[in-house]
Amino acid sequence: MGKFWSKVKSAFKAVASVALVVVAIVQPQLIPAIGNALGFTGAAATAAGAATITTASSLAQGNSLDVALKQGATAGVTSFVGVNVATSTGSAAVGSAAGSAAGTAVAGGSGADIIRNAVSGGIGAGVGDATGSVAAGKGAGTFIATGGNVNAAINTAVSTELTSLAKQGVAPYVASAKETLSNLVATPGTTPEQQAIAGVQGLVDESKAQPGTQLADAGAGTTTDAGRLNTVTVTSPKYQAGAPENVLPYTSTDVTKPSGGAAGSLSTVTVTAPRYEAGAPENVLPYTSSDVTTTPTSDKQPVAQKPKDPTAREQTITPSIYFTGVTPTGGAPLSQALGTNLPSFPTTGATVGLTGERGAGEIESKESGKERQNVWNEASLRLKDALGV
Amino acid sequence: MAKNPSNKQMFEAKQGIKQYLATVKVPPETLVKIGQVADAVIKDKALWPMFREQAIKTRLVEPDDLDMKVDYPSLAVFSTMGKITEQMLASGEMGA
Numbered sequence: 001m002g003k004f005w006s007k008v009k010s011a012f013k014a015v016a017s018v019a020l021v022v023v024a025i026v027q028p029q030l031i032p033a034i035g036n037a038l039g040f041t042g043a044a045a046t047a048a049g050a051a052t053i054t055t056a057s058s059l060a061q062g063n064s065l066d067v068a069l070k071q072g073a074t075a076g077v078t079s080f081v082g083v084n085v086a087t088s089t090g091s092a093a094v095g096s097a098a099g100s101a102a103g104t105a106v107a108g109g110s111g112a113d114i115i116r117n118a119v120s121g122g123i124g125a126g127v128g129d130a131t132g133s134v135a136a137g138k139g140a141g142t143f144i145a146t147g148g149n150v151n152a153a154i155n156t157a158v159s160t161e162l163t164s165l166a167k168q169g170v171a172p173y174v175a176s177a178k179e180t181l182s183n184l185v186a187t188p189g190t191t192p193e194q195q196a197i198a199g200v201q202g203l204v205d206e207s208k209a210q211p212g213t214q215l216a217d218a219g220a221g222t223t224t225d226a227g228r229l230n231t232v233t234v235t236s237p238k239y240q241a242g243a244p245e246n247v248l249p250y251t252s253t254d255v256t257k258p259s260g261g262a263a264g265s266l267s268t269v270t271v272t273a274p275r276y277e278a279g280a281p282e283n284v285l286p287y288t289s290s291d292v293t294t295t296p297t298s299d300k301q302p303v304a305q306k307p308k309d310p311t312a313r314e315q316t317i318t319p320s321i322y323f324t325g326v327t328p329t330g331g332a333p334l335s336q337a338l339g340t341n342l343p344s345f346p347t348t349g350a351t352v353g354l355t356g357e358r359g360a361g362e363i364e365s366k367e368s369g370k371e372r373q374n375v376w377n378e379a380s381l382r383l384k385d386a387l388g389v
Numbered sequence: 390m391a392k393n394p395s396n397k398q399m400f401e402a403k404q405g406i407k408q409y410l411a412t413v414k415v416p417p418e419t420l421v422k423i424g425q426v427a428d429a430v431i432k433d434k435a436l437w438p439m440f441r442e443q444a445i446k447t448r449l450v451e452p453d454d455l456d457m458k459v460d461y462p463s464l465a466v467f468s469t470m471g472k473i474t475e476q477m478l479a480s481g482e483m484g485a
Contacts, residue, residue, distance in 0.1 A: 011409050011413060012409065012413075012450060014408070015405040015406055015408070015466070015470065017405075018398070018401045019402055019473070020465060020466060020469070021398050021402065022398050022399055023465055025395055025398065025399060026472045027468065027472055030431070030465060030468060033431050034431060052461055052465075055462075056462030060462075
């Protein structure tokens, strides 16, 4: 690239200086595309693309190589830190490789290699900041300082820049970047830096919306764990020789009283730990609310009643014979029921109708057909009494 | 003229492109086409030799201007200039 920018026709060099400035405005997708072409992926691709365009633009505008590299590295740091502030993932490995690559770059690289490695150096510093490790940033700077002396000026400048970024930490850097870029933010995403800032804010918001993740506060430069419910574990004391079985009394006061129904007290729930076995780990009873069943009891238990059988029919006795206007004159109950004791009841033939043509006390045989015998038994005596004969 | 930096930069870029095309005496349609080729090279660097040859043949650059190896900043420049030129042709700004 150095060759291109040093020998290029003045006309093209002039137009390139202004064209590169508006790359992000005209076609922002070109930035990560160039990063991908350079071998980077994901957030690093955007950082690399931004650094490439920024560095080339700086060179086209007549800046020196060290200034261009610093600007390119800054663009890369801005983009990459924006991602790492919120995600904080994979930073250590990337940072380690990036520091080495940056050292190689300033030791004698040229063209696209310089840009690529400068970006890597920026990434290394950015990762150091994102992880809160100043040592990582210092390590990158030290490596650059000892990586060669081909260009002492660039070496010192880049080393100082990266170390300074690492010492500042994420929050001051992002804050200063925001302040610097606030005047440029006319339309979000029009420059690599603006895209980076927008990315930081978006990722921070996203992390806040996901419980259980780390919350990054770009303003304060802190990360905190989002609130989450912890697992409750009930641990019983260790079994002591001679002591009774471990018992954890669990009283009803710990249980929410059920509403409705008969008033009563909650039964006590007792959690019993298993006996301690020699050599076994400490007894731990994982306790969850689903393990407890509350059954209310009452001092006055209701009397149990058999449920009604819906198919059963109630049996009622309804009298079907009524006597009106006539007062019975006495006699046996059966004669009263039959009305034979009434004055109007004809006595003649009654005996014949009820007993047939047989003598008193004579019972007709039902089976043998033999001649009736004149015997008296309990049935005949009742009939005799009923008939009043 | 331009109230925000972006508009100012775009104005300068358009002016720069006009001056560039006038200097190299190349029609704007050629710059649009070479910009499309640059987009393809960014996706497939194997096309770089073909792009370099076309850029030299159309007199947009001289042989020493482009390395034999892929130069992404140059591709970004041509791609962006092609897009801006296309917009100016569509809006009639190029003839002004």
